[in-house]
Amino acid sequence: MGLEEIVSFTAVPNEPSQRVMQRIGFRHEPALDFDHPLVPEGNWLRRHVLYRLDRKGWEGLVKHL
Known part of the structure; x- marks a missing residue:
């Protein structure tokens, strides 16, 4: 896809997602x-x-899937 980065966000109290x-x-x-x-x-x-x-980081992640 040619992405330079992926971002993710969640509410502060959602510690499991963090x-x-x-x-x-x-x-x-x-x-x-x-x-x-x-x-x-x-x-x-x-x-x-x-x-x-x-x-x-995400290229390394994809290689391990």
């Missing part, structure tokens, strides 16, 4: 964490964390 992302090689990018625009202000799920996996 652990999966970390386990398969995604790296947390704290500077890119954000409040999800479709989650109402004040909702405990509004804050999201963003993870990235660069081309080298």
